[in-house]
Structures are given as structure tokens and as C-alpha cells.
Amino acid sequence: xxxxxxxxxxxxxxxxxxxxxxxxxxxxxxxxxxxxxxxxxxxxxxxxxxxxxxxxxxxxxxxxxxxxxxxxxxxxxxxxxxxxxxxxxxxxxxxxxxxxxxxxxxxxxxxxxxxxxxxxxxxxxxxxxxxxxxxxxxxxxxxxxxxxxxxxxxxxxxxxxxxxxxxxxxxxxxxxxxxxxxxxxxxxxxxxxxxxxxxxxxxxxxxxxxxxxxxxxxxxxxxxxxxxxxxxxxxxxx
Ligand SMILES: NC(=O)c1ccc[n+]([C@@H]2O[C@H](COP(=O)([O-])OP(=O)(O)OC[C@H]3O[C@@H](n4cnc5c(N)ncnc54)[C@H](OP(=O)(O)O)[C@@H]3O)[C@@H](O)[C@H]2O)c1
Numbered sequence: 001x002x003x004x005x006x007x008x009x010x011x012x013x014x015x016x017x018x019x020x021x022x023x024x025x026x027x028x029x030x031x032x033x034x035x036x037x038x039x040x041x042x043x044x045x046x047x048x049x050x051x052x053x054x055x056x057x058x059x060x061x062x063x064x065x066x067x068x069x070x071x072x073x074x075x076x077x078x079x080x081x082x083x084x085x086x087x088x089x090x091x092x093x094x095x096x097x098x099x100x101x102x103x104x105x106x107x108x109x110x111x112x113x114x115x116x117x118x119x120x121x122x123x124x125x126x127x128x129x130x131x132x133x134x135x136x137x138x139x140x141x142x143x144x145x146x147x148x149x150x151x152x153x154x155x156x157x158x159x160x161x162x163x164x165x166x167x168x169x170x171x172x173x174x175x176x177x178x179x180x181x182x183x184x185x186x187x188x189x190x191x192x193x194x195x196x197x198x199x200x201x202x203x204x205x206x207x208x209x210x211x212x213x214x215x216x217x218x219x220x221x222x223x224x225x226x227x228x229x230x231x232x233x234x235x236x237x238x
Contacts, residue, residue, distance in 0.1 A: 003027055003028050003029050004028045004029065004072035004073060005028075005029045005031065005048065005069075005070065005071050005072050005073075006023050006028050006029065006030050006031065006071070006072060006073040006074075006075065007030075007031040007033065007051075007068065007071050007073070007074050007075065007113065008020055008023075008030060008031070008032055008033065008075045008077055009033045009034075009055060009075065009076055009077050009078035009109065010033070010034060010077040010078030010079060010126075011030070011032035011033055011034055011043070011047075011077070012032070012034030012035075012036045012039040012040060012043075013034070013036070013039070013176065013177050014174070014176030014177055014178055014192050015077060015126065015171070015174055015176060015192050015195050015196060015199070016032075016034070016075075016077045016078065017192065018191075018192040018193045018195065018196035019075060019077070019196045019199060019200070020032050020043065020046075020047065021193075021196075022193070022196050022197065022200055023200070024046045024047070029048035029049075030046075030047050030048055031047070031048055031049045031050075031051060031068065031071075032047045032049070032050050032051070033050075033051045033052075033053065033055075033064070033078070034052065034078070035052060035053070035054050036052075037052045040052055049067070049068075051064040051067070051068075052064075055078050055101065055105035055108070055109060056100050056101055056104070056105050058108045061105075061108050061109060061111075061112050061113075062112050064112075065112035065113055065116065068113070068116050069116070070116050070117075070118050071113065071116045071117045071118065071121060072117075072118060072120075072121050072122070073117075073121060073122045073123075073124065073203060074109075074113055074114070074116075074117050074121070074122070074123045074124065075124045075126070075199075075203075076106055076109055076110075076123070076124065076125050076126065077124075077126040078101075078105075079101060079102045079126065079144075079178075080097075080098065080101050080102065080178070081098070081141045081178050081179075082094050082097065082098050082140060082141065083137040083138065083140075083141070084137050084138075084139045084140055085137060087137075087139065090139075094140060095139065095140045095143075097140075098140035098141055098144050099140065099143065099144050099147070101144075102141070102144035102145060102147075102148065103144045103147040103148060103151070106125075106148065106151060110123075110155075114164075117164055119162065119163045119164070120163055120164075121164050121165075122164065122165045122166070122167060122203060122206065123155070123159070123164060123165075123166050123167070124166075124167045124169065124199070124203055125148050125149075125151070125152040125166070125167070125168050125169065126169045126171065126199070127145045127148040127149050127152065127168055127169060127170055128141070128142075128145040128170060128171060129170040129171060129172045129211060129216065129217050129220060130142050130145055131145045131146045131148075131149050131170070132170065132217060132220040132221055132224055133220050133223060133224050133231065133235060134235070135235060136235070136236065136237060148168075149168060152166055152167075152168040153166075153168065156168075156208060165206045165208070166208065167202055167203055167206070167207055167208060167209070167210065168208065168209050168210075169199055169202065169209075169210050169211075170209070170210070170211035170212075170217060171190075171195050171198075171199075171211075171212060172188055172189075172190065172211075172212060172213050172216040172217055173186035173187065173188065173189045173190070173216070174189070174190050174191070174192055174194075174195045175189050175190070175191055175192065176192050187216060188213045188215050188216040190212070190213055195212070198210065198212045223235075
């Protein structure tokens with residue numbers, strides 16, 4: 001069987017880096033993307049190709065896309081998380097920044113990279129289990145990822161005729177530089193290697209949806225079915 005060409009955004013760190021390592025070990029051709037040129041250079045010996053661009057920069061994405069021939073799997077993983085610390089004095093700039101990075105950029109990435117995905121190929125969205133229930137301080141992150149959920153589910157319907165599968169991923173808490181900043185307890189924390197293995201299995205099985213760890217995501221799904229006043233009591237901390 002021939003090697004697959006797999007592009008990963010946000011491959012310089014965390015979940016994306018673990019995906020790069022595991023796919024490279026399997027012998028796949030991995031195109032790694034990120035802004036950290038130093039880190040990309042250190043991956044250059046193993047990676048099929050490195051692309052340094054900011055996903056919020058339309059022109060940079062277009063330029064990078066011109067250097068890419070075709071893709072079997074497009075993994076849209078890059079993202080950031082910032083919290084709204086004072087809801088009453090809402091930080092519109094922070095909100096715009098998170099929506100721009102986690103959601104708007106996906107439109108540009110799809111515009112330039114989806115045409116490269118072969119018939120029979122796959123597009124994967126790394127969203128978040130944060131969309132299963134509203135959480136405090138997550139107005140920006142949660143809204144951006146809820147947008148990703150809808151985008152993935154809608155795109156799935158329109159890509160059926162193109163014979164391209166779409167997979168939506170809902171990770172729980174994963175230990176990465178993104179969550180190392182968190183000052184609250186993160187139940188059932190997984191390593192980025194464990195997260196990457198689960199994502200790779202979901203892609204291999206061409207699942208439309210994968211969520212993990214189930215002990216967290218099923219609990220969140222169950223709580224979300226309760227009446228509003230009940231789950232709000234469970235979630236609100238102060
Ligand atoms: N960790 C968790 O618990 C968790 C849970 C649910 C969902 N997720 C999602 O999983 C994805 C990966 O997160 P992670 O935890 O692995 O975080 P991470 O270690 O901070 O990695 C984030 C990656 O995204 C890239 N990135 C961020 N902003 C970018 C930009 N403007 N342009 C280009 N690349 C950018 C970073 O690359 P550069 O620094 O090189 O730009 C980095 O490679 C995110 O979408 C996150 O929302 C994470």
C-alpha cells in the first residue's frame with residue numbers, strides 16, 4: 001500500500017506534534033504546519049514537508065497551498081484557548097482573536113487546501129468536548145468550537161458527492177502547552193500521545209465523530225440532558 005500524504009495544522013506542539021510523530025512512525029508522508037519556524041526546522045528531517053504560516057493570514061495560506069500537490073488527509077488541528085475573566089467587562093478583542101484563530105481561519109484553510117484533497121480523502125476537525133456543555137469563562141473558546149462543530153457537520157453533507165469523508169473530534173482534557181496554563185482541575189487528563197492514537201484510529205475507521213475519554217464526554221453528554229437549572233447548578237463554581 002502506498003504512503004498517505006497527511007497535512008496537520010498546529011503540528012509544532014501538543015496533539016498535532018504527537019500526530020506527526022505517530023504518522024511518521026507508520027511511514028506516512030506528513031506535511032507539518034505552524035508558526036514556530038525553529039520547531040518546524042527541527043522536524044524537517046522526518047517530515048515530508050514543513051510549512052510555516054499563520055492560519056489567520058489568508059495570503060500566507062494561499063502561498064503555502066501552492067507548494068502542495070495533493071492530500072489524502074487534511075487535519076485542521078491548530079487552535080488557541082483564551083478565557084473571558086470578567087464577563088461584565090467583556091473583552092471583545094480577546095473574543096475576536098479566538099474566533100479568528102479557531103473558526104474564521106478554517107474558512108481560508110478550506111478554501112485553499114480542500115481542493116488538494118483527493119477523491120476518497122478525508123478532512124478532520126479537532127474541535128473540543130467543551131461544546132457538549134457551556135462552561136464559565138469559555139464564551140470565546142466554546143463559541144469558536146461550537147462553530148467548528150456546525151462547520152464540520154454541514155461540510156460532511158456537502159462532501160458526500162465529492163467522496164471525501166469528514167471527521168469531527170471532541171477531545172476532553174489533554175496535557176499540552178495549551179492546558180498547562182489552566183489553573184483549574186482537569187478530570188481524566190490524557191497525554192497528547194493517547195489523544196493522537198485515538199484520533200488516528202477514528203481517521204482509519206473513517207468515523208464521522210469521535211470523542212474521548214468516554215468517562216468524561218459521556219458524563220458531559222448525560223449532564224447536558226438534565227433540565228437547565230440542574231446542570232447550571234452542577235457547572236457554576238462561583
Ligand atoms: N489540550 C486540550 O485539552 C484540548 C482539548 C480539546 C481540544 N483541543 C484542541 O486541540 C487543538 C490542539 O491543541 P493543543 O492542546 O495541542 O495545543 P498546543 O500544544 O498549544 O498546540 C497548538 C498548535 O496550534 C498552532 N497554532 C496556534 N495558533 C496558530 C496560528 N495563528 N497559526 C498557525 N498555527 C497556530 C501552534 O503552532 P505555532 O505555535 O507553531 O504557531 C501549535 O502547533 C486545538 O484546536 C485545541 O483547541 C485541545
